[in-house]
Amino acid sequence: xxxxxxxxxxxxxxxxxxxxxxxxxxxxxxxxxxxxxxxxxxxxxxxxxxxxxxxxxxxxxxxxxxxxxxxxxxxxxxxxxxxxxxxxxxxxxxxxxxxxxxxxxxxxxxxxxxxxxxxxxxxxxxxxxxxxxxxxxxxxxxxxxxxxxxxxxxxxxxxxxxxxxxxxxxxxxxxxxxxxxxxxxxxxxxxxxxxxxxxxxxxxxxxxxxxxxxxxxxxxxxxxxxxxxxxxxxxxxxxxxxxxxxxxxxxxxxxxxxxxxxxxxxxxxxxxxxxxxxxxxxxxxxxxxxxxxxxxxxxxxxxxxxxxxxxxxxxxxxxxxxxx
Amino acid sequence: xxxxxxxxxxxxxxxxxxxxxxxxxxxxxxxxxxxxxxxxxxxxxxxxxxxxxxxxxxxxxxxxxxxxxxxxxxxxxxxxxxxxxxxxxxxxxxxxxxxxxxxxxxxxxxxxxxxxxxxxxxxxxxxxxxxxxxxxxxxxxxxxxxxxxxxxxxxxxxxxxxxxxxxxxxxxxxxxxxxxxxxxxxxxxxxxxxxxxxxxxxxxxxxxxxxxxxxxxxxxxxxxxxxxxxxxxxxxxxxxxxxxxxxxxxxxxxxxxxxxxxxxxxxxxxxxxxxxxxxxxxxxxxxxxxxxxxxxxxxxxxxxxxxxxxxxxxxxxxxxxxxxx
Numbered sequence: 001x002x003x004x005x006x007x008x009x010x011x012x013x014x015x016x017x018x019x020x021x022x023x024x025x026x027x028x029x030x031x032x033x034x035x036x037x038x039x040x041x042x043x044x045x046x047x048x049x050x051x052x053x054x055x056x057x058x059x060x061x062x063x064x065x066x067x068x069x070x071x072x073x074x075x076x077x078x079x080x081x082x083x084x085x086x087x088x089x090x091x092x093x094x095x096x097x098x099x100x101x102x103x104x105x106x107x108x109x110x111x112x113x114x115x116x117x118x119x120x121x122x123x124x125x126x127x128x129x130x131x132x133x134x135x136x137x138x139x140x141x142x143x144x145x146x147x148x149x150x151x152x153x154x155x156x157x158x159x160x161x162x163x164x165x166x167x168x169x170x171x172x173x174x175x176x177x178x179x180x181x182x183x184x185x186x187x188x189x190x191x192x193x194x195x196x197x198x199x200x201x202x203x204x205x206x207x208x209x210x211x212x213x214x215x216x217x218x219x220x221x222x223x224x225x226x227x228x229x230x231x232x233x234x235x236x237x238x239x240x241x242x243x244x245x246x247x248x249x250x251x252x253x254x255x256x257x258x259x260x261x262x263x264x265x266x267x268x269x270x271x272x273x274x275x276x277x278x279x280x281x282x283x284x285x286x287x288x289x290x291x292x293x294x295x296x297x298x299x300x301x302x303x304x305x306x307x308x309x310x311x312x313x314x315x316x317x318x319x320x321x322x323x324x
Numbered sequence: 325x326x327x328x329x330x331x332x333x334x335x336x337x338x339x340x341x342x343x344x345x346x347x348x349x350x351x352x353x354x355x356x357x358x359x360x361x362x363x364x365x366x367x368x369x370x371x372x373x374x375x376x377x378x379x380x381x382x383x384x385x386x387x388x389x390x391x392x393x394x395x396x397x398x399x400x401x402x403x404x405x406x407x408x409x410x411x412x413x414x415x416x417x418x419x420x421x422x423x424x425x426x427x428x429x430x431x432x433x434x435x436x437x438x439x440x441x442x443x444x445x446x447x448x449x450x451x452x453x454x455x456x457x458x459x460x461x462x463x464x465x466x467x468x469x470x471x472x473x474x475x476x477x478x479x480x481x482x483x484x485x486x487x488x489x490x491x492x493x494x495x496x497x498x499x500x501x502x503x504x505x506x507x508x509x510x511x512x513x514x515x516x517x518x519x520x521x522x523x524x525x526x527x528x529x530x531x532x533x534x535x536x537x538x539x540x541x542x543x544x545x546x547x548x549x550x551x552x553x554x555x556x557x558x559x560x561x562x563x564x565x566x567x568x569x570x571x572x573x574x575x576x577x578x579x580x581x582x583x584x585x586x587x588x589x590x591x592x593x594x595x596x597x598x599x600x601x602x603x604x605x606x607x608x609x610x611x612x613x614x615x616x617x618x619x620x621x622x623x624x625x626x627x628x629x630x631x632x633x634x635x636x637x638x639x640x641x642x643x644x645x646x647x648x649x
Contacts, residue, residue: 051512051513052510156598186537187365187539187582188365188577188578188594188595190581191581191582191583191592191593191594191595194583195591195592213510213511215511216540216584217583220586220588220589220592221583239588240588254511256515257511257514257515258540259511259514259515259540259543260540260543260584261543261567261579261582261584261585262543263543263563263564263567264564266543267544271515271519273512273515274512274516
């Protein structure tokens with residue numbers, strides 16, 4: 001197997017919770033990401049799915065170094081990003097696209113300035129060569145060069161997301177982390193952005209960590225899918241295995257909850273409706289974090305924490321997977 | 325007689341220097357117990373259609389006019405404020421999209437839940453609280469007795485949306501308007517809420533107008549669907565016909581652009597361009613600029629109206645009607 005471009009080893013992101021106004025006391029720990037190990041191959045798209053609060057965005061920010069990992073290591077092309085020293089250069093290879101293109105672009109900068117800024121910061125091009133590179137980036141994502149002098153408010157949501165993608169591409173990254181890049185967009189615009197991401201992966205050989213809550217979108221774009229629940233990965237495998245033939249009880253419920261645009265099928269389909277909301281990561285249940293909502297849970301699930309183990313061509317973290 | 329009969333609804337927003345025709349000649353009717361889906365992109369006029377009917381738009385800038393909107397014989401567009409108040413919240417209620425901002429953060433859940441009862445019915449506080457508790461249990465809030473007097477911030481998004489539903493249904497309305505009630509929620513919670521709306525609809529026999537941009541949600545819930553584009557209805561059909569045999573190029577384009585209906589990894593169809601500027605006159609078909617089948621005749625004349633192409637299936641595309649596409 002070729003060495004992965006990005007590797008996460010037992011990454012943890014814990015947040016301390018304090019109470020009191022003057023005399024702060026330690027009241028607990030939110031384990032937003034609690035021991036995630038993942039690899040990303042060159043040119044691969046890894047989908048990351050789960051409910052709100054499961055830690056997908058925290059994991060994305062931890063990979064990016066926007067949040068400090070409280071445990072474990074993140075390796076990018078053999079360099080340890082979680083070690084303190086001299087990672088600035090390495091971080092250039094790792095860029096992020098955010099969910100809301102209305103909030104992630106500076107409203108006071110023109111598109112040309114926005115796209116040029118990373119080039120100035122990293123001194124990657126001579127000043128004279130920057131306009132040509134900016135035009136090239138705009139062309140790559142389908143923004144006409146005549147629009148480069150405009151400000152973000154003059155663009156629609158889909159065009160802004162293109163600009164945000166162009167900015168992420170400015171430093172010629174090897175890996176892009178896209179956190180819900182299409183969730184804020186209408187379906188017809190969403191299709192444009194999905195096509196663009198697929199084209200960039202194909203033509204530039206990028207690797208992509210793609211976070212979304214829409215399973216059909218994730219399946220469409222991803223090679224492999226990781227399902228997160230309460231800060232841990234509960235199932236990891238190829239997109240068609242995980243989404244068409246889910247194994248973990250949580251993945252089964254998640255897939256079953258997705259409404260399908262098929263009126264006849266929808267009316268006869270038996271849905272697994274999960275009771276209640278996901279538990280709070282501040283006070284996770286003992287044993288398997290999913291056991292309070294799991295219809296297969298037994299006494300053993302309340303006491304033992306499961307780990308990812310191979311099952312049916314993918315990895316699943318469930319103690320009873322062989323029996324259910 | 326249908327429960328709701330809307331004819332040629334027109335809603336414009338007057339701003340300095342421009343008039344935006346957000347809803348431009350929408351007509352439909354709804355039978356008792358029926359579920360009608362309203363789909364379309366942001367800005368297509370779905371929500372404005374419903375808020376216009378309920379008189380919830382501030383005027384100015386909004387101006388609601390046109391034909392009529394008869395709810396059980398009462399024209400909602402011409403009803404006096406008092407008449408409208410006696411219907412709104414009692415016989416027609418609405419669930420809004422964002423559960424985080426639709427509840428009053430200062431008021432206890434119990435007070436917000438019983439408010440419509442105290443306004444619309446002769447009922448004691450104690451009896452109203454009993455109904456509120458029963459409703460909280462009906463929408464699946466665990467430990468309802470203890471949570472009844474909580475404040476909204478103590479509830480999660482899914483629970484707040486359940487409270488919104490409980491509030492909308494506590495007066496046993498004949499018509500429920502649900503404006504993207506699950507868009508802000510996770511799929512697992514969405515599945516719970518949709519099951520709940522279906523169950524309560526069966527029990528109460530109410531009609532539902534369900535606004536959504538998610539074709540999957542509409543497929544599972546609705547009897548009939550209307551597709552809106554640029555303030556007009558471009559296609560209406562039973563949910564089965566709409567998914568099996570969409571006729572209007574816009575409906576077809578929407579279906580081709582969602583990944584769930586396409587083979588994995590393939591190129592998705594994308595609509596070129598953007599929705600039109602509703603403040604400018606649009607000769608002919610509003611969708612012509614983005615339509616792969618448009619010819620010059622599509623861009624002239626009056627806006628095409630809905631014409632039947634099969635029983636209970638109508639659309640506005642002249643070229644599809646003449647069999648050219």
